[in-house]
Amino acid sequence: MATTRTAHTVWEGDLLKGSGTVTFDSSGIGSQPVSWPSRAEQANGKTSPEELIAGAHSSCYSMALSHGLAGAGTPPTRLETKADVTFQPGEGITGIHLTVRAEVPGLDAEGFAAAAEDAKKNCPVSQALTGTTITLTAELV
Secondary structure, three states, rough: OOOOOOOOEEEOOOOOOOEEEEEEOOOOOOEEEEEEEEEEEEOOOOEEEEHHHHHHHHHHHHHHHHHHHHHOOOOOOEEEEEEEEEOOOOEEEEEEEEEEEEEOOOOOOOHHHHHHHHHHHHHHHHHOOOOOOOOEEEEEE
């Protein structure tokens, strides 16, 4: 069964001086302010499209890796995933770097590296972002 999740943004003003609010409709978790300076300069308490992508990618990747590890008989105790999404004004998103630190009892570094790469390749958000260079650092702790 397919699911659809919805968010909407209300923007007022031009790009450089305007601002907006993104609202997370499906979850009802609230709204967050967004602006060009929060995207291209300092966040100053506001979010950006890149931060939203980072949240989506880090959570999707964690789910995919957890599922793959469990399917291989080595479920993780803990996964901590960070996604760094780089935005260059005038160019757009120039890359995403995933960093995962994991506790996976009974799995060696080679097996973990293979599972981590597979999750990077196959998580739905990675697949949606195939036009972007995605790199990975994976570490067992």
